Amino acid sequence: MRTRNVHVITENWRFHCLHCQARWEHLYEAWHGDDGHGGDAVAWRLGGVASQPPWIDPACPSCLSLHVKTLPAGPLVPEQR
Template sequence: MVTEKWRFHCLHCLRVWEALYEARHAGGGHGGHAVAWRLDGVPAQPPWIDPVCQNCNSLRVKVLPAGPIVPRQR
């Protein structure tokens, strides 16, 4: 099991938040690979599947890569 931090950015209300997901990686035995995701101990979809803003319920949410956010240079 691996714990991964994911960042989300709502394109509607501009809220940014993070969530910790547990990812359980398993081989299928036939060359395949499967990942089971959990959020707060509950089975969940992968972080990038249909995220919803916790503030305004918008579906216009961008999933940001794990790791530090680097400000853009102008």
């Protein structure tokens, strides 16, 4: 039996609603490993539960809009004045 190496990387993803201007962030775990066929595979977890990748159909928690910009780790979008 072959042992698969898995590397877990914690990533803080940020989101910006283009409808209501809300901003929020979620801490995801990206589980990187081999797929058993010579390729790479990534499984995502949010709050300990299997989830879609952060960029797949995020909905705004304030207005439920799907017009959301996904931003990987880094500074939040500056507030517009």
